Amino acid sequence: xxxxxxxxxxxxxxxxxxxxxxxxxxxxxxxxxxxxxxxxxxxxxxxxxxxxxxxxxxxxxxxxxxxxxxxxxxxxxxxxxxxxxxxxxxxxxxxxxxxxxxxxxxxxxxxxxxxxxxxxxxxxxxxxxxxxxxxxxxxxxxxxxxxxxxxxxxxxxxxxxxxxxxxxxxxxxxxxxxxxxxxxxxxxxxxxxxxxxxxxxxxxxxxxxxxxxxxxxxxxxxxxxxxxxx
Amino acid sequence: xxxxxxxxxxxxxxxxxxxxxxxxxxxxxxxxxxxxxxxxxxxxxxxxxxxxxxxxxxxxxxxxxxxxxxxxxxxxxxxxxxxxxxxxxxxxxxxxxxxxxxxxxxxxxxxxxxxxxxxxxxxxxxxxxxxxxxxxxxxxxxxxxxxxxxxxxxxxxxxxxxxxxxxxxxxxxxxxxxxxxxxxxxxxxxxxxxxxxxxxxxxxxxxxxxxxxxxxxxxxxxxxxxxxxxxxxxxxxxxxxxxxxxxxx
Ligand code: HEM
Ligand code: FES
Numbered sequence: 001x002x003x004x005x006x007x008x009x010x011x012x013x014x015x016x017x018x019x020x021x022x023x024x025x026x027x028x029x030x031x032x033x034x035x036x037x038x039x040x041x042x043x044x045x046x047x048x049x050x051x052x053x054x055x056x057x058x059x060x061x062x063x064x065x066x067x068x069x070x071x072x073x074x075x076x077x078x079x080x081x082x083x084x085x086x087x088x089x090x091x092x093x094x095x096x097x098x099x100x101x102x103x104x105x106x107x108x109x110x111x112x113x114x115x116x117x118x119x120x121x122x123x124x125x126x127x128x129x130x131x132x133x134x135x136x137x138x139x140x141x142x143x144x145x146x147x148x149x150x151x152x153x154x155x156x157x158x159x160x161x162x163x164x165x166x167x168x169x170x171x172x173x174x175x176x177x178x179x180x181x182x183x184x185x186x187x188x189x190x191x192x193x194x195x196x197x198x199x200x201x202x203x204x205x206x207x208x209x210x211x212x213x214x215x216x217x218x219x220x221x222x223x224x225x226x227x228x229x230x
Numbered sequence: 231x232x233x234x235x236x237x238x239x240x241x242x243x244x245x246x247x248x249x250x251x252x253x254x255x256x257x258x259x260x261x262x263x264x265x266x267x268x269x270x271x272x273x274x275x276x277x278x279x280x281x282x283x284x285x286x287x288x289x290x291x292x293x294x295x296x297x298x299x300x301x302x303x304x305x306x307x308x309x310x311x312x313x314x315x316x317x318x319x320x321x322x323x324x325x326x327x328x329x330x331x332x333x334x335x336x337x338x339x340x341x342x343x344x345x346x347x348x349x350x351x352x353x354x355x356x357x358x359x360x361x362x363x364x365x366x367x368x369x370x371x372x373x374x375x376x377x378x379x380x381x382x383x384x385x386x387x388x389x390x391x392x393x394x395x396x397x398x399x400x401x402x403x404x405x406x407x408x409x410x411x412x413x414x415x416x417x418x419x420x421x422x423x424x425x426x427x428x429x430x431x432x433x434x435x436x437x438x439x440x441x442x443x444x445x446x447x448x449x450x451x452x453x454x455x456x457x458x459x460x461x462x463x464x465x466x467x468x469x470x471x472x473x474x475x476x477x478x479x
């Protein structure tokens with residue numbers, strides 16, 4: 001297995017891992033958004049979806065641990081690359097002008113760290129119930145975890161809704177570069193189809209951001225869930 | 231035209247160095263950037279000062295010796311040109327121009343604007359070649375090479391090894407240079423037998439020299455005076471992955 005470790009810890013190998021884990025995280029954000037958009041289908045649909053996920057039992061834990069491992073690997077690769085890249089230029093230019101590099105591509109670690117901070121908060125909010133224990137404890141008429149009321153009550157608070165909006169802007173920034181970049185790192189870019197793939201991936205990233213923005217904003221402005229009161 | 235230059239002056243590898251301001255007077259728009267520096271140096275020599283050291287050789291854009299970071303862009307504002315082929319008509323009277331050496335751990339400054347680029351040579355030694363038996367020259371066209379492959383190999387071989395890709399990259403990465411070497415030999419039949427070993431050895435040598443990794447910002451291809459496309463980097467990533475998975479462990 002030494003060959004594998006050696007091969008994956010080079011600059012090119014680490015970028016391959018970065019892209020592989022980034023791609024899985026990206027696909028997860030797509031699935032996560034599609035699942036949660038069921039908030040627009042009403043309490044029964046969303047709570048049934050949540051109960052269905054819980055019923056997966058051990059499989060749910062396999063998925064959760066896989067996701068956690070992917071996330072941790074992505075972050076470890078990020079730190080390793082950032083360190084390598086900083087060491088490669090110990091003396092900075094007095095004047096440096098980017099030519100083709102986009103703002104998003106130059107600030108991946110910043111947008112990534114903001115997403116990380118958000119993920120910690122998001123888990124404390126909806127998965128662990130640490131920030132709003134009272135919302136987390138709610139049960140619906142059928143005795144299920146009342147995810148719908150928990151989400152609506154959360155997003156009715158402007159501060160909570162705003163933090164989600166800000167986080168989505170930075171996820172969008174991260175993916176506006178990352179979604180296309182992963183094709184280059186995976187070695188899938190060929191002139192013939194690179195513009196198509198990169199465009200489609202960027203479009204999908206945009207959909208994730210818009211879909212995720214729709215939830216806090218529509219609840220904050222009482223377009224959805226106005227019947228729910230604390 | 232008259233210009234103000236802010237030039238990096240550094241007496242030697244261990245000197246700290248600093249930007250020094252010079253006035254360049256009576257610059258003709260038809261001068262090349264290096265000719266403009268020559269004129270400034272004439273003045274410095276006449277005043278008994280040390281002239282600004284910079285690299286140059288062919289002065290016709292083919293050798294890759296010239297290497298100035300001009301206002302934060304390698305080889306200056308004109309795309310697809312080397313510093314020696316950059317003409318002063320791209321600047322305006324009264325401009326202030328900042329001139330710095332390439333900045334990378336792998337390219338230590340020797341003096342003023344001159345950096346040591348032998349890290350590139352050490353990468354080439356690690357795999358940027360094909361092994362052939364010496365002897366009588368083989369007949370021309372003995373090995374058929376499809377025209378599209380020959381064209382691609384030639385696009386990659388246009389690299390003059392100037393290091394602008396490293397200078398432009400926010401990570402001081404040499405990916406464009408290395409990927410051009412991988413592609414230039416990898417597209418040709420003569421390069422096949424060593425193809426897997428080559429990409430692995432080149433990548434490891436690149437890392438060992440202290441170059442950074444790739445963030446796919448594509449400043450390298452934008453800065454390349456030979457306009458070598460970053461597609462070659464994706465091809466190198468592909469070659470590297472297949473080389474990693476193939477062969478005995
Ligand atoms: C939902 C969460 C995340 C998703 C979907 C995601 C996705 C991606 C994708 C697709 C890439 C492109 C890979 C490539 O360049 O080939 C990427 C790169 C990157 N990510 Fe993330 N990421 C996430 C979280 C994070 C976090 C928490 C960090 C912070 C440590 C981070 C740091 C980075 C960095 C630094 C890069 C660029 C590395 C480089 O090219 O130099 N990401 N990410
Ligand atoms: S001096 Fe030869 S390329 Fe500029």
